[in-house]
Amino acid sequence: MLKPRIFITIGLLLAGLTLFAVLEAYEKKTNVEKEQASRVAIFFFNSLSNGDSATAYKYVWSGENLNIRNAEIPQIYKDSKVLEVLKVRYDSAKNRPDYYQQFYKMISLTIKIKTVH
Structure with missing residues (x-):
């Protein structure tokens, strides 16, 4: 009676560790993609x-x-400087024009820019 409980406990621990490892890998991949963007x-x-x-x-x-x-358009940003990236998030092509529907994944950024005229 004790052996099945031990196997169940070990199985649940392994499943939990696997789930934790998968979530950590996904979070790391997400952070890398956002940093790259x-x-x-x-x-x-x-x-x-x-x-x-x-x-x-x-x-x-x-x-x-x-x-x-x-x-x-390029002249508008001449002599500008990116001060900081305020927000980075995944975005969806849903409810956007047809051009955006071709993208599998989109990342939106909110950027603070200083422009000198």
Whole structure:
């Protein structure tokens, strides 16, 4: 009678440890993705600030032909500086225009920018 209880206890402990390990790995992966999104956003705005819009757009749309219609947009961020990343979160393509539906995963950032005119 005692042996089945020991096996059940050991099985539950192993299941709990496995679940804990899976959750820790997922949290670590999530943090890495959010940190990467923050770095890309900072590189993007720093390139725009330096007036290098071609490099800036390659950070966020690498490998694609870009059709940037408004040449004034990069000029808005010229001489700007990213002060801090305020919030990073996963976002959904739900209730967004059709263009966003192609993305499997989206990360939204709230960034504080200082612009000098």
